[in-house]
Amino acid sequence: GNSVTQMEGPVTLSEEAFLTINCTYTATGYPSLFWYVQYPGEGLQLLLKATKADDKGSNKGFEATYRKETTSFHLEKGSVQVSDSAVYFCALLYNQGGKLIFGQGTELSVKP
Amino acid sequence: GAVVSQHPSWVICKSGTSVKIECRSLDFQATTMFWYRQFPKQSLMLMATSNEGSKATYEQGVEKDKFLINHASLTLSTLTVTSAHPEDSSFYICSACRDEQYFGPGTRLTVT
Numbered sequence: 718g719n720s721v722t723q724m725e726g727p728v729t730l731s732e733e734a735f736l737t738i739n740c741t742y743t744a745t746g747y748p749s750l751f752w753y754v755q756y757p758g759e760g761l762q763l764l765l766k767a768t769k770a771d772d773k774g775s776n777k778g779f780e781a782t783y784r785k786e787t788t789s790f791h792l793e794k795g796s797v798q799v800s801d802s803a804v805y806f807c808a809l810l811y812n813q814g815g816k817l818i819f820g821q822g823t824e825l826s827v828k829p
Numbered sequence: 830g831a832v833v834s835q836h837p838s839w840v841i842c843k844s845g846t847s848v849k850i851e852c853r854s855l856d857f858q859a860t861t862m863f864w865y866r867q868f869p870k871q872s873l874m875l876m877a878t879s880n881e882g883s884k885a886t887y888e889q890g891v892e893k894d895k896f897l898i899n900h901a902s903l904t905l906s907t908l909t910v911t912s913a914h915p916e917d918s919s920f921y922i923c924s925a926c927r928d929e930q931y932f933g934p935g936t937r938l939t940v941t
Contacts, residue, residue: 753932760835760922760932761873806872815861815926821872 719744723807723820730797730827738792738823740781740807748809750774750783750790751817755804764792764805797827830856833925835933842913842940850908850936852923858903859925864896867920867935879906913940 724739742750749768753761765774770785779794790807807820832855842848852862860881865873877898878886885898895917897909906925910917918940924930 758935758937760833760934761924762932763929766929815930816863816875816878817924817930819872822870824870 719748719809719811719818721807721809721818721820723805723823726804726822726824728823728825730825732799732827732829733796734827736792736794736797736801736825738805738807738825740790740792740820742788742790742807742809744788744809744811746811747785748811750781751808751810752779752781752790752792753806753808753819755806755822757803761806797825799827799829801825802827831927831931832856833923833931833933835921835923835936837936838934839937840939842938844914844940845912847909847911848913848938850910850921850923850938852906852908852925852933854904854925854927854931857925857927859927860903861926862900862906863924863926863930864898864906864908865922865924867922869920873922876908910938913938915940 720743751766752764754764765776767774767783773782781792804822804824806822808817834853836851862879864876867873876891879898879900881900887893900906922935923933
């Protein structure tokens with residue numbers, strides 16, 4: 718079946734450090750891939766997305782490239798800020814009713 | 830645009846009572862809304878798909894008689910937790926579909 722696996726957290730970084738959060742997926746066909754961010758006590762916000770292989774999604778300094786050959790969609794940011802502290806969810810969308818499948822989430826904590 | 834609200838943002842109720850949570854798309858119409866449940870430090874679990882004017886489609890293992898979903902209009906879906914028990918305490922998040930899923934801010938339910 719379809720599934721998403723993320724690296725376990727929490728991830729703790731110092732401000733201005735480089736961030737990578739790994740995400741791999743299993744899916745039939747060609748799903749769209751997403752990264753969502755959840756700040757404490759809030760709902761989810763779409764961070765970026767990619768709809769086909771080799772697409773790169775980017776937003777607010779975050780990037781992720783849809784790699785079909787490795788079934789991955791790793792999230793990266795060159796220089797994190799304290800305000801980036803949140804939980805990040807990787808997700809895939811498959812066409813059966815437009816349902817999203819989420820990874821388990823990775824908590825990021827950035828220290829000043 | 831594409832704002833989704835939830836009401837209430839948090840609620841405390843006594844065991845055995847029922848609680849209604851509203852999900853509204855404020856500036857767009859949504860024929861499809863989704864309801865998720867999130868346990869602390871865990872991912873989102875899809876509970877059901879709510880389609881305007883028809884019965885909701887529940888995911889496997891979700892009790893439809895306990896979690897009543899009504900999608901009465903193109904901008905409103907409601908989730909009623911009937912005869913709530915402490916194990917129903919959770920964070921409930923809805924999303925509404927337009928070109929993609931837009932998430933509400935969530936409702937924290939605590940059953941005492």
